[in-house]
Amino acid sequence: MSEDILDVEKTQEENESSLKENMQEAVENTAEAVEETAEKVEEAIEETADKVEEKAEELVEKVDEKPNTPVDGPDTTETAPKSKKWLWIILGILAAALIGVGCYFLIKNTGKYKGFKKDRATGIYYQFYGETNDTAAMPKTGDLVGILFSLRTADSTLIPMIPNEMLMDSIGKNDLYAALRMMHVGDSATFIFNGNEFFEQMMEGQEYPFGDEPLYLDVKMYGHMPKAEFEKAKAEYEAEMAKRKGQEVEDILAYAKEHNMGKATEEGIYIKTTKKGNGPLVEQMQDVTVDYVGKLLDGTEFDNSIQRGEPFTFKLGSHQVIPGWEIAVSKLHVGEEATVLIPSSMAYGDGNQVIPPYSPLVFDIKVIKAEDPATTPATSAPALTE
Numbered sequence: 361m362s363e364d365i366l367d368v369e370k371t372q373e374e375n376e377s378s379l380k381e382n383m384q385e386a387v388e389n390t391a392e393a394v395e396e397t398a399e400k401v402e403e404a405i406e407e408t409a410d411k412v413e414e415k416a417e418e419l420v421e422k423v424d425e426k427p428n429t430p431v432d433g434p435d436t437t438e439t440a441p442k443s444k445k446w447l448w449i450i451l452g453i454l455a456a457a458l459i460g461v462g463c464y465f466l467i468k469n470t471g472k473y474k475g476f477k478k479d480r481a482t483g484i485y486y487q488f489y490g491e492t493n494d495t496a497a498m499p500k501t502g503d504l505v506g507i508l509f510s511l512r513t514a515d516s517t518l519i520p521m522i523p524n525e526m527l528m529d530s531i532g533k534n535d536l537y538a539a540l541r542m543m544h545v546g547d548s549a550t551f552i553f554n555g556n557e558f559f560e561q562m563m564e565g566q567e568y569p570f571g572d573e574p575l576y577l578d579v580k581m582y583g584h585m586p587k588a589e590f591e592k593a594k595a596e597y598e599a600e601m602a603k604r605k606g607q608e609v610e611d612i613l614a615y616a617k618e619h620n621m622g623k624a625t626e627e628g629i630y631i632k633t634t635k636k637g638n639g640p641l642v643e644q645m646q647d648v649t650v651d652y653v654g655k656l657l658d659g660t661e662f663d664n665s666i667q668r669g670e671p672f673t674f675k676l677g678s679h680q681v682i683p684g685w686e687i688a689v690s691k692l693h694v695g696e697e698a699t700v701l702i703p704s705s706m707a708y709g710d711g712n713q714v715i716p717p718y719s720p721l722v723f724d725i726k727v728i729k730a731e732d733p734a735t736t737p738a739t740s741a742p743a744l745t746e
Contacts, residue, residue: 473552473574479542482533485552486542496544497584503528504590505540506583513555513573521578527590532561539577548580601710604718612703612720615657621701630701631688634724639694642730644677648689649728654721662714671728682707689725697726 472478476485499505504527511519529537534557543549555575559568568575585593612628615621621630642648649671654663665672674680676689684702692698700723704710711717 476550476552482538483554484534484539484542486539486549488547488549490548493544493546496546497586498542498544499528499540499581499584500587501528501530501537502587502590504583504585504587505581507540507579507581509577509579512576512578513570514576516570518575523582525583532557534558535561536577539579540581543579543581545581545584549578551577551579553577601717605704608704608718608720611657612701615720615722616701619699619701621699625687627684627687627706628703629684629687629706631691632699632701633696634699635695635697635726637693637695637697637727639696639727640730641691641693642676642689642727644690646676646730646732647673648676648730649673650689651726651728653724655723656716656719657722675733676730684721685723688723689727692725692727694727694730697724699724 473485476487478485504525506523506525508521508523509519510517510521528540531537534554536558539549539551539553542551553575555568555570555573558575559566612630616624616630619632621632624630650673651665651671652663653661653666655661677686679686681689682702684700684706687706688698688700688702702721702723704718704720707721708715708719709717711719715721
């Protein structure tokens, strides 16, 4: 008997839960339908108001042209104030129109997301801030855009406000690119997405961690380059990079000759010993401590452990440094000092924020010590890690 009661209670709970979900869905659907209807009502009200204004002007002109008709009374004869009657009629119509507009905004602000409109083509909700520049460019597929954006839920931040430049793509309806296509350069807006759909399309199938919570994109579009212009700039950049890459070989040979660097290794690395070391040859997987100065071929320093007063320790053979260092340091003895010339293919290739593209590098290196693996963690040097 008790089991039957429990089954009944469980069934009631499931039914109540299902009913709540259905009611919530119905409310959301109704809100969307009301919002769409309200937008149509707003358009109709604006058209009606224009027509009423035109009609009012016509009636006032007619009333002013015709004389008033006498009204007979027991004690006096007066003229009927027709113009006043028409004025009250016109004011009544305008008042009704204003009430309609007020109802529209009341409905609008009690929709699914207060203050937001829904784009019917994509299903994305949006709200723009300030005046939109309708004459400014709108991005298309293949264009390059510059944006400031953040990604969040109502109470959690996934990506803080950061700048980004990206090529416009076309993945689906409920994605970042669909939102950006609604913007002009200079616009600021907030977009609301279905979080699960957004993550499926934009995050390579990663699971959205916030269930059914909506996902908010706050964004400002600050730059735009059309596809044709971008492709031209890209081709010019690639041509310049190819020129630099070809020039690098000549620059390395000229530097090596000028500084008597001797013969290069099969990897193209030059190693010139400036002071011999009395210690053993450095071995793979040892913790090697060095002092160094890093320079471009023109002598510009970009890193200097001596100035920092902090020698650099790394484990040789564990890929903690650029390939050119792995090869060069493995040929040095403890206590040895050397100048090393490394081609960009063994260093930073097409460059980074510090090193220009296809730049050969010169390092003055002193091996301080080399020890078998210790328990202490290795230090790091940002300019050397890949």
